[in-house]
Amino acid sequence: MAGSTGANSSSNPSPAPPPPKILLAKPGLVTGGPINSKIGRGTGADDEAASIRSRLPSLGSLNLLSDSWDLHIDRFLPFLTENTEFKVVGIIGPPGVGKSTIMNEIYGYDGSSPGMLPPFPILSEDVRAMARHCTLGIEPRISSERIILLDTQPVFSPSVLAEIMRPDGSSTISVISGEPLSAELAHELMSIQLGILLASICNIVLVISEGVHDLNMWQLMLTVDLLKHGLPDPSSPISSHPQNSNIGSEKEYKEKTSSSEDYMATPIFVHAKNLDVDGEDRRLLVIPNRNKDDSTRGQYESFNLALWKLRDQVLSMNGASFSRTVSERDWLKNSVKIWESVKSSPIVMEYARTLQSSGMFRR
Structure with a gap:
């Protein structure tokens, strides 16, 4: 804890x-x-x-991921200490499912206090009407319980795709080792890389989907589990690979990382906007629709009660443990090396080539 x-x-x-x-x-x-x-x-x-x-750095510029898809820590590092009793909670999901609302609840934000702004920006109706998103890259915050919270930009988001697409259909972001990719393929790989990073550096990852019939996030995390190989936790990261080096075959990469035990954050799957569903599994929670009058009409429980239960569960869970004791500051520094390994992973590269040749990616 x-x-x-x-x-x-x-x-x-x-x-x-x-x-x-x-x-x-x-x-x-x-x-x-x-x-x-x-x-x-x-x-x-x-x-x-x-x-x-x-x-202190400007709080509006604390995004860990830059527009060039690089991880920058200099602005966030001053907020961290040498404390070793901390927990890292990340969240991932499609647009408009309440990721920032959930993170604000875990942070302990009290919306009833006058003049208090939420630590994580919430998608407004105006922004939603413009088909845009308000979270860019990874936005970090720290709660009073020393929980490092990582809110991420939406995955499989048309607004993200529109931002990275050039007029010729190529991607403005070099997702993997400078290889030119179409915007659609780069967009899908960005979601996968975000999932791999969170699974590598967090203790707990909240995986949010829109209803029990939405299987996209289940499939994404299965892909993350498939491609996340040889990446330990941030207490003992592998050396990052230079982006312009020839890493070699997947076999050589496995030999390089065979001494590193794979690490996987504990996932909690959360179904948002559900009616009459009882979430008893500690790794599967459901959050009902948010009625304007916050009534429980036609629902298993109220929206606020479901959020409180989710917060209590996250605060009480230890999640996956890092292999060694690490401070907050060293955790962040080591996360940079892990991110470079994610972007230069030959397994992810081979997966990208397979998707590109087969055309089996989101369009």
Whole structure:
């Protein structure tokens, strides 16, 4: 379980690593109570709060994945500590199924507090009407329980496909080792790579699908399990491969990684927008439709109650354990090496070539 890293009592003689000066949230949270309540009020407090904010990166630019599909950690690293008692929870799913809403609940966001913005942006009706998405790449946040939350851009999303497609149909993003790909194929591989990364660096991965009849996310995670080979957890990552090197055959790659035990985060499959379904399996949860009046009419349980149960389960679960003790900061640094291994994996490359030659990918 995640825990606090700092000591609250002054009587404790042994010093502990200090927690970050603020918890990661949206700018509205940073400029309000959390800082002022800690350092006092008045002109001096305002000056110190401004000094703290000037030393921290902009919260609107904390995305771990850049437009070039590279993992950048310099902006997020200042929010992490040498604490080793933490948990990493990622989420993946198609657009509009409530991923950010679920992550806000796990974070502990209280929407009833005036002036408090959600740590993860929620898809508005205007954005939805424009057929766009609001989460780009991977957006990280840290809860007070030292849970690192990773919200991801939607998979199999027409808006993501539209953003990466050139007029000639090719992809603007080099998904694997600089190989030119069609936008449709690159779009599908992006979803697979996101799944592989989350399965490699998280303790728990929430897999969200739209209803019990939506099998797309089940199939995606089966593909992730198939292609995720030789990638350990972030406490003992394999060396990343140079993108311009000849890695060789899949057999050589397996020999390189044979000493590394495969790691897989614990998946929790969540069906959103379900009616009259009882989710008893601890790895299969259902969330009903959100009625405008939040009534339970025609539903097994209310939307809010289902979210609370999901949050309680995630907080109480340990999930898959890393093989060695690792700090928050080292976890992030090692995740970069894992991401480079994902992008240069010959197994994923061969899978991409098979899809390209067969034409069996989403169009």
